[in-house]
Amino acid sequence: MKHPHDSGSAHVSPVRPGTTTPAPLPAVTFAGLGLPAEMLRTLSELGVREPFPIQAATLPDALRGRDILGRGRTGSGKTLAFGLPLLARTAGRRAEPKQPLALILVPTRELAQQVTHALAPYAEALRLRIATVVGGTSIGRQVAALRQGAEVVVATPGRLHDLIERNACRLGRVRITVLDEADQMCDLGFLPQVAAVLDQVHPDGQRMLFSATLDRDVDELVHRYLHDPMVHSVDPAAGTVATMEHHLLVVHGPDRYAVITEIAARDGRVLLFLDTKHAVDQLTRHLRASGVHAGALHSGKSQPQRTRTLAQFKNSQITALVATDVAARGLHVDDLDLVVNVDPPTDAKDYVHRAGRTARAGESGSVVTLVPAGRRRETSRMMAGAGIEPTVTTVRSGEAELSRITGARTPPGIPLDGGPAVPRPKNTNAPFRGLGTGKGTTRGAGGTSRKAGEARKLAEARRAARVRRNG
Template identity: 75%
Template sequence: MTSTTPSFAELGLPPALLRVLDDHGVTVPFPIQAAALPDALAGRDVLGRGRTGSGKTLAFGLGMLARTAGRRAQPKEPLALVLVPTRELAQQVGEALTPYAEALGLRLATVVGGVSLGRQAAALRDGAEIVVATPGRLHDLVERNGCRLGRVRIAVVDEADRMSDLGFLPQVTGVLDQVRGDGQRMLFSATLDRDVDHLVRAYLREPAVHSVDPSSGAVAAIDHHVFLVHGPDRYAVTTEIAARDGRVLLFLDTKHGVDQLTRHLRANGVAAAALHSGKSQPQRTGTLARFKDGGITALVATNVAARGLHIDDLDLVINVDPATDPKDYLHRAGRTARAGRSGTVVTLVLSGQRRETSQVMTDAGVTPEVTKVRSGEAVLSRITGARTPSGKPLDRTAAATGPKNHNKPFRGLGSAKDDTRTAGTGGRKSRKTNEARTLAEARKAARIRRGG
């Protein structure tokens, strides 16, 4: 920060908000806050981009709360709305804004799927000035007449690029069509590109545009590495990294892959847990809480954890499956190096993935350090803190998924050396001979059963 950065008081925030900021040790605005708050407080539409972890929640939240202060919502009729793509981000935004809302006497409700719709409907029925919601659950409540949006005068779309995807866009536009036409709209994200043009053109009026970081700014404080790994060694490399002394967030593409890796890590003594959309919301909330307090050291997740998730002092992210989209890469990477801290992002790349991964990195504005690695190598430990896992299963059933022969070096799931392959060129022939003998015996048994 420079000496020219205005204080929160100079930005015109109410004294009640200034006291909460001071209580939380938030003394100097981040650049996106200093840039966007004056326009947010003035009621202007805002289009904001700031690198992940840069304080966007308070950039829109403080202005929204200050402009709502002193007003009272009628049952089922909120006055301000924040739309976010995931349950985790909704809860995180709600938790971040709650102390400021309470200081102003404002009621805040979080509306997400996976938890009791009845309780959320009751909160709206009791009256909530501020609603933080995922589009799907909000749509359900509107359809059931549990929420009416006609009095919403401030609407915020967070992670706007994700909310512009085809899966979200109809619900987002459906919501924005129902809020007050003369109200204030604010769109924020770590990346703003042509994907959000439709929302900007349709719903923002002469917005104040604030882009405090270049598109590649999201990765400025991060060391980026590509590890070229041999396919059969990938799980062993992943396991050694996950066994490090410290937390690590690992990304995979599918729920099945997440569950499989989590079972494997726990079978080898790593305190791992899975996070994906197939888990119930209480499970997801509990898993995140244990990861934040250190009860879990390896969080294995799909892209559900890539957006907006804030974990203090997380210094390592592993792409076990490489991101196939530059925005996904930036958002995954943004889970580390939060609030100006530094971090490391490692992507494991098989030989057939090198060209596509290289293009994704280029499009993301990243020039990674590329290293060939094998499990057990010193370079792996130097960059990630990798170490040999204890091998002691953490669950009663986990032992069954571990390596059978502990006297042999473990080379990763699905890569234990097959004796028929390591016995020279005759190994494959021996395996074929065994398969033929088994088939012949099965046919003979069938003939006997038929009386032949």
């Protein structure tokens, strides 16, 4: 199956999937790419002057209608790399009700909303309508938007599948399809739904697949659905960059939450990753009780809650965002210079995507991973798999070295939501009596272990029960 080529354009030899194109010439500019005048004017108004490497590499081929296989670190500018050619090649056409002309498929609601927000000014300049189709929001409104006609649909696989099942969306006229963060869609189990979508779009259409990593199930999608693709990889697969510092902080177990709290109380925003929704909620409550403006983000929150929390984090009403991996992709916050893995990821790819929330668009940033001494070797192996050789430091709460690396400082201690303040340690070597630490735990000799403390509480409860029985 072949794609039409512009007769006047220079031929570019295709590259086998898995290989890398040479670095693009620095002379590539938006103006020299033949983008519509309205789009160039909007780029200028938004202060977008020069294309990022992934954009300079892919835009010429994408504008010619070639299938694209693009690999670039998160934050490298992939959204405009696929969005500008998609909009430019759709301009001037009008969608029939329920029949979009272009489709962008993404793994998460947050990424869908971010892509829509990033492309909206250019779509408006070209008089193109965008419909965002995600779960957690009114399906009725999405049905109505599709019925009115939308040239471009930005969707998550699950909600798009629901709309297709309701006959509210038909994909036969879609001639440009983008898969963004394809590896995560596969990791989340969306491969069958993604394949079903690609089976329904116009068979002679253009397909662009962008991801930070290209492996496993992504290869299946490439071989089944991309035709003679141009392959562009402008960043190492692991996504390491010179402007990102990586630290492995070895933390004494009972001191863990004190360390976390002091980091969260820093002057500036911080994104903290944990493994479970329960742990996220628990830490968020603790931080707010310590006077830290913290907010929780995970899949158990409603979409309006998630949207509001992200907005508050971006405008600094919330300075500590506590999240599961739902925030590891699709979250772009300007000037976010610190990401903390409270729970270290077990997979190197997850580390790459969490880390990619900082040092975006050429800015600098730090990634800090907290680990007890017993997990140091295991975590170091995971980071080596991501191509990372971190600086390893043993830290304690209240120490200057922790502040130097993370900006940690003493939390205000005034609860934000009422209730009693969280007890603080009397000195830097005292136990932190917060989450994960029993009141009887001490670091030094003569302290009571957690197990002993629990036994004491149980004995006291039994004595109280005997008193009640005996009147």
